[in-house]
Each structure stands twice: as structure tokens, then as C-alpha cells.
């Protein structure tokens with residue numbers, strides 16, 4: 001077999017596998033992560049997965065829970081050389097909901113286009129932040145973490161984090 005044929009065979013059989021293997025560490029405009037069910041530290045919101053989308057105009061995070069119950073969800077957003085910002089959602093199982101955006105000093109960031117919606121049937125929260133609200137829109141890849149706490153308490157209930165960066169799409 002010539003060198004060229006060997007390379008052709010390798011590219012057909014091996015490179016696709018290498019690309020698949022490499023993709024979890026590679027950049028993506030959207031990242032889905034799973035979290036185990038029933039791994040909480042006490043009663044509260046049990047995160048089972050998240051989907052973070054870093055679009056040009058919005059940062060959108062969907063959080064799925066095992067069941068809909070009252071609690072606080074904090075979505076931490078990091079970007080290179082930027083201070084942490086957090087989206088904080090206070091949710092009551094009766095449907096009452098409040099969402100704010102805060103900087104690394106816990107100071108509230110005014111953000112007119114901040115949106116949040118709870119789907120009680122699916123036990124799913126979606127929060128969406130317009131990009132100008134975070135780092136004045138001047139950022140690239142982001143890395144998220146998700147923390148849940150009981151309402152009115154700083155006790156950690158469930159935590160989901162990743163080392164992966166999500167490129168801005």
C-alpha cells in the first residue's frame with residue numbers, strides 16, 4: 001500500500017473517530033451537560049441537566065430538574081479575563097418567580113431584556129440574557145456553572161460545573 005493509500009484509509013477510518021473524541025473538549029456555541037438525579041445535599045432543586053447557548057446576541061441557559069419545587073437557581077457565567085456574573089432565579093412551586101442579574105460584588109446589573117420562564121410540567125427553567133448586559137457584550141467563549149439553594153438560604157443543594165468553554169456562535 002502506498003503512503004497516499006494508507007493516509008486515505010486512515011482518514012476514512014480514523015480521523016472521524018478522532019474528531020468525535022476531540023469534540024467534547026472543543027469549542028461549541030452550545031453545550032449540553034447532564035447531572036445525576038438524587039445527588040442533592042438535602043431537599044431542594046435537583047439539577048439533572050443543562051443546555052447553554054452562547055449566541056451572538058443572547059446567552060441562554062436551560063436547566064432541567066428532577067421535579068418542580070421551590071428554590072433558588074444561580075447560573076454563574078465566566079469569560080476569559082472577565083469578572084463572574086450570575087443570573088439568579090428565585091422560584092416558588094406555586095408559580096411565583098423572580099430573576100435578577102448580579103455582578104461579582106453581588107451588585108444588581110440593570111438588564112431590560114433579561115427573560116426567564118419556568119415550565120412546571122417539564123420542571124425546566126430557561127433564562128436568557130441579552131449580550132450587552134454582560135461585559136458590555138465584549139466577550140467570546142463562556143464557561144457556566146449551575147448552583148441550586150433553598151429559598152432564603154445559602155446552603156448548596158446541587159452543583160453542576162464544567163471545564164469546557166462554549167464559543168460564541
Ligand SMILES: [Ca+2]
Pocket residue numbers: 035036037038039040046047048158
Ligand atoms: Ca442532580
